[in-house]
Amino acid sequence: MIRLIRWLLLPVSFLYAGMMWLRNRMYDLNLLKSTYFKFPVVVIGNLAVGGTGKSPMTEYVLRIVLPLSNVGVLSRGYGRKTKGFREVSVTDVADESGDEPLQIKRKFPETTVVVCENRVKGIQQLLTRCAAILLDDAYQHRALKPSFSILLFDYRSLLTARFPLPTGSFRDGLQESNRANCIVVTKCPEDLDLAMKSKLTEKLRAFSQADIFFAKIAYDNVINPAGKAFPKTSLPNTCVLLVTGIANPQPLTEYLLPKVKELRQISYNDHHDFSAKDLDYIGKEWTKISDDKKIIITTEKDMQRFPSSFSARYPIYFIPIQPQILFGEAPIFENIVRKAFRVSEM
Structure with a gap:
C-alpha cells in the first residue's frame, strides 16, 4: 500500500526535483549566499535520505585526524527535542542532543561535539575553540560552503532506479555529486569484484571527477552498555x-x-x-x-x-561498526582526509 502511494506521488517527486535543481543553480550562480570559512570545514553527506553510514564514516575520519589536529564536530542533531546551539555532554540523553552526536561524544569524550540547525552559526561559535570542523550531514546545507566534501552512496542505491522524494529516497540528483571532493560507495558486499567496481565508477564519473572509493561494513564484537562482550x-x-x-x-x-x-x-x-x-x-x-x-x-x-x-x-x-575501505586503498583515502584537514602524519 505504501509503495502504491509513493508511485501515485510521482508528479510531486518531479516537482520536488525541479525545485531542488533550481535551488542548487541559484547557489551556483551566487543568487543565494553561501558562507565560506578560512579554515578546514569538512562535510560528510549523501544525496539520499539516511542509510549510507554517515556516523561510522564520521568516526572513521575522526580516528584519522584527531591525533593530529583539534577537530570539532557539528551536527544538526536529528531527533533531539532541544533547539539552537548546544554542546553535547557524555551525560546527555538522546532527546537533548540527538542519538548520533551523543554516540560520537561518548566514543570521543575529549572532542568538542555540538549541535545546531544553522550550521554557519554553529561554526561561528566554534571558531576560537577548534582548528577544523567536521559536519556529519550537511551536503545539502548550501548556505555553508565547505572546504572539502565527502559524499556517500549506499551500494544498493546505485544498482536501482533513483527517484526523488517522495516516490524514491533521493533528495538531489546524481549531477549534484560534482560538488564532492571525495566519494565513498558504502555497504559494499565483501566479494565486490573489480568489474563491478569499474562499472559503478564509470556511472559516477559521468557526474563527478572526485576520487572514488568503495567500503564494506566491518562489524565489531557484540557488547553491552557496560562494554562487556558477548562470547x-x-x-x-x-x-x-x-x-x-x-x-x-x-x-x-x-x-x-x-x-x-x-x-x-x-x-x-x-x-x-x-x-x-x-x-x-x-x-x-x-x-x-x-x-x-x-x-x-x-x-x-x-x-x-x-x-x-x-x-x-x-x-x-x-x-559497533566501521567502514573498511576495499581494494587496499585505505592508505590513499586516509591521506586525502589528512590533506583535507591540512594535517600530515607525524
Missing part, C-alpha cells in the same frame, strides 16, 4: 531479538542471520523515539522467545535512545 562462540546457540530504528537495517539483518540460532526482528523508523509503549512491546516480544539462551541486539546509534532502566532489566547488546 562469539555462544551466538550460534542464542536466539536474538533484533531491534532497530535506523533507515536501512537489512545489512545488519543479513550479517546476524547466519550467526545466531534464531533471529526475530522489530524495525522502527530512523531516529525513532522509543516510548514506554514501545519498550513494553519489545519486552513482551523478548519474553515470547521460549529458549533460555536469548538476548536483544540493537545498533550502537539506537542504544543511545534506550533508557538505562531498560538495559538494567533486559540483556541488551549492540554491535
